Amino acid sequence: MTPQTTADLSDIMRAAEAPLRIVGGDSRGIAPKAGATLQTTGLAGIKAYQPGALTMVAGAGTSLQEVEDTLAAQGQRLAFEPMRYHKILGGQKSSTIGGVFAANISGSRRIQTGAARDFLLGIECVDGQGQVIRNGGRVMKNVTGYDLVKLLSGSCGTLGVLSEVAFKVLPASETETTFVLEGLDSQQAVKAMTGALATPYDVSGAAYDMMAQKTYIRIEGFLKSVGYRAEKLSEVLGRFGAQISRLPKDASADLWHSVRNLEALADLPGDIWRISVKPSDAPAVCQAAGLQKGFLDWSGGLIWGVLEAGANPRPALQGFGGHATCIRGQKGALPRFQPEAPQLAVLSQKIRQKFDPRGILNTGLMD
Amino acid sequence: MQMPRPNPDVLTRKAELVRRLHALLPSDSVISDPVETKAYECDGLSAYRCPPMAAVLPRSTQEVAAVLKLCHEMNVPVVPRGAGTSLAGGALPTADSLILGVARMNDVLETDYENRVIKVQTGRTNLSVTGAVEAQGFFYAPDPSSQLACAIAGNIAMNSGGAHCLKYGVTSNNLLGVKMVTMQGDIVDIGGAHLDAAGLDLLGVICGSEGQLGVVTEATLRILHKPEGALPVLMGFDSNEVAGACVSDIIQAGVLPVAIEFMDRPCIEATDAFSGAGYPDCEALLIVEVEGSALEIDEQLEKITAIASRHNPVELRQARDQDEAARIWLGRKSAFGAMGQINDYMCLDGTIPVSELPYVLRRISELSQQFGLAVGNVFHAGDGNMHPLILYDANKPGDLETCEAFGAEILKLCVEVGGCLTGEHGVGVEKRDLMNVQFGPMDLEAQMWLKDVFDPKWLLNAAKVFPLESAQAHRAAQLAAE
Numbered sequence: 001m002t003p004q005t006t007a008d009l010s011d012i013m014r015a016a017e018a019p020l021r022i023v024g025g026d027s028r029g030i031a032p033k034a035g036a037t038l039q040t041t042g043l044a045g046i047k048a049y050q051p052g053a054l055t056m057v058a059g060a061g062t063s064l065q066e067v068e069d070t071l072a073a074q075g076q077r078l079a080f081e082p083m084r085y086h087k088i089l090g091g092q093k094s095s096t097i098g099g100v101f102a103a104n105i106s107g108s109r110r111i112q113t114g115a116a117r118d119f120l121l122g123i124e125c126v127d128g129q130g131q132v133i134r135n136g137g138r139v140m141k142n143v144t145g146y147d148l149v150k151l152l153s154g155s156c157g158t159l160g161v162l163s164e165v166a167f168k169v170l171p172a173s174e175t176e177t178t179f180v181l182e183g184l185d186s187q188q189a190v191k192a193m194t195g196a197l198a199t200p201y202d203v204s205g206a207a208y209d210m211m212a213q214k215t216y217i218r219i220e221g222f223l224k225s226v227g228y229r230a231e232k233l234s235e236v237l238g239r240f241g242a243q244i245s246r247l248p249k250d251a252s253a254d255l256w257h258s259v260r261n262l263e264a265l266a267d268l269p270g271d272i273w274r275i276s277v278k279p280s281d282a283p284a285v286c287q288a289a290g291l292q293k294g295f296l297d298w299s300g301g302l303i304w305g306v307l308e309a310g311a312n313p314r315p316a317l318q319g320f321g322g323h324a325t326c327i328r329g330q331k332g333a334l335p336r337f338q339p340e341a342p343q344l345a346v347l348s349q350k351i352r353q354k355f356d357p358r359g360i361l362n363t364g365l366m367d
Numbered sequence: 368m369q370m371p372r373p374n375p376d377v378l379t380r381k382a383e384l385v386r387r388l389h390a391l392l393p394s395d396s397v398i399s400d401p402v403e404t405k406a407y408e409c410d411g412l413s414a415y416r417c418p419p420m421a422a423v424l425p426r427s428t429q430e431v432a433a434v435l436k437l438c439h440e441m442n443v444p445v446v447p448r449g450a451g452t453s454l455a456g457g458a459l460p461t462a463d464s465l466i467l468g469v470a471r472m473n474d475v476l477e478t479d480y481e482n483r484v485i486k487v488q489t490g491r492t493n494l495s496v497t498g499a500v501e502a503q504g505f506f507y508a509p510d511p512s513s514q515l516a517c518a519i520a521g522n523i524a525m526n527s528g529g530a531h532c533l534k535y536g537v538t539s540n541n542l543l544g545v546k547m548v549t550m551q552g553d554i555v556d557i558g559g560a561h562l563d564a565a566g567l568d569l570l571g572v573i574c575g576s577e578g579q580l581g582v583v584t585e586a587t588l589r590i591l592h593k594p595e596g597a598l599p600v601l602m603g604f605d606s607n608e609v610a611g612a613c614v615s616d617i618i619q620a621g622v623l624p625v626a627i628e629f630m631d632r633p634c635i636e637a638t639d640a641f642s643g644a645g646y647p648d649c650e651a652l653l654i655v656e657v658e659g660s661a662l663e664i665d666e667q668l669e670k671i672t673a674i675a676s677r678h679n680p681v682e683l684r685q686a687r688d689q690d691e692a693a694r695i696w697l698g699r700k701s702a703f704g705a706m707g708q709i710n711d712y713m714c715l716d717g718t719i720p721v722s723e724l725p726y727v728l729r730r731i732s733e734l735s736q737q738f739g740l741a742v743g744n745v746f747h748a749g750d751g752n753m754h755p756l757i758l759y760d761a762n763k764p765g766d767l768e769t770c771e772a773f774g775a776e777i778l779k780l781c782v783e784v785g786g787c788l789t790g791e792h793g794v795g796v797e798k799r800d801l802m803n804v805q806f807g808p809m810d811l812e813a814q815m816w817l818k819d820v821f822d823p824k825w826l827l828n829a830a831k832v833f834p835l836e837s838a839q840a841h842r843a844a845q846l847a848a849e
Binding site for chain 1: 479480481484504525526532533536540553562565569570574575576592593594595614618622623663670718719720722751752787789790793798802805806807810811
């Protein structure tokens, strides 16, 4: 089913008698296998774009590519640089902007500018009974009523189907450069990355390739400013005793493209996990989970790890906090999302009951 | 403005409530003498007052939980209170309510510079969070004007912003985790030092829920390293349109200042007379502040002044040092004081799309004539958050009502052009009855679902946010269904 309007979507939802698979571009393998597919790609098109106000409004089914191309033409971008999964999942580059927000897909720049959920300003969605709900708006500062925008962002279609999204965009940077530190172990790498972030030099990316033992630290901005901060940061990074080189603008952009899309993990066999932790805990969590292949992004706060098929990293998080999501693996073996603490699970269950009393929206996905 | 009628059953049980509170808390934590409870009769929106039945000032999360459990059992409404600085009446009591103040819970529990987080009890003031980390060169970014007095608890409840949120975001973007007590007295931990939610983003909806979903007692906050420096530039223009176009051009050029403040002529004149800031004689004034090292500030200011020059400014004054910077900010920072010296004022807080600025200012000036009350506009122009200040005389019968009616028209105008009722102060009681202007019945219904889930009896700060009739109809339908 591919509704063309919000009214269509509402009708489909009202008429539904069995659980539906809610998808945008269906490029991330998130929706459950069972059920008829409801795809939002018919709800497409950029409805408003004001570069001077840094805001865009688009149908949820608008392709991520179209959004990015339109912004790029005005020298702007989605600052949370959403990654694509087509390399690791072998699918299409068919992401939609609604899917990106529904799954709160946030790339490397999250540590500097925030996550997808921080850029989403307003939504229109249709709940499990076909009722149309609007929340937020198209202005950057808005505390009018409860923030259902954040609740829906990351709810992966379990509370409602997004039909329209309004979001904040930012100017693209004039230039960028990336430091490459070679030969650090993961503990030293996290020290270097968190050390770089604890400066006034506005680091916009901090990632570590566990296989190549390379640490990447990015800065962006105006030409003179980047030059100045690069000089200052090289003093800070010099303390870690690694061999340091620096990538110019284009090479830096290529590198982060490959980092955020996890290209180095694509051909490795096994399951891929996304583990969210406190940055300084990352090395110990990796060790406890027996995780040796992968990336640390967000200065260690996000582990993209490859594990043997069926292996479960969740017990390794005991005593640390954080959570693990299965991105690529045998479906059904382990739940995709980490089960919540019992009290929170009860609250979440009651919220789902309100938005989807008949249990038809990506049923069971986040239980 | 109407408040629900106090529940007579609750009022008659005051003695029992106080006795049982004394059994739960040290005696100096329970306030029930009417002379003393008067101190809690209002918050920053002092036009509305009502002393609570009693107030408690617990010292721990466990004490908060015990109090809420008792009130839940006795069906006593609870109004949580941070520092009581709300401009929207967020902490306004009802006569049958218990004020639960978190002011005594103000410890720093953990500072972690490696992971850039601080964990505090929420009675701590906003500015003293920065105070706890500034020796190490760090700061907590959200900076509401009341930051010297306001508490983190209230910042979380209202999702507070500030002048610098154009660059750093509002509370919600800087809040990583909370410990919260539900109305039933259950203690829950949500989020932590990691960056994203495991399941539904409950933290995202708790932030900004105006103390209606739970009482947050501890918060894990993102801290950032301070920039090396900051300097402002002042620009005067001969029309609001031109100043608005200049803001848009700056943003579009890829410069992201930390603050873009806008003042219109009535405000410029009042503040200049009050503070002697030496502002130019013009229709609209912009103060744009950028951050970084000396070299980075120069690079940004060069781009900004080049853009401004294309709009023929009547004045372009660049601060060369901190002294000159302070003089540029002097008038803006004393704007509320300056307007207050002329008269009583009501401060509004609607947000509009920046492109609508000239139209909205023109309409406000027409409305000002129609209602016969003067208005000055200060404005966070980068993000469209307006602060019209309507002048009135509190001693003149009928003036407050006229002022409120004028204010309501301005807020409706904000919604009409695609904006919202409140950008950073919250709905509280002040904008509660205008919620139907911005939201349809279903939009409000969905928000009330959250209230049902977290606080099924609707005891926690329940007279706020939702129009009383909408809330009553919703509750009646819920009860009928059960």
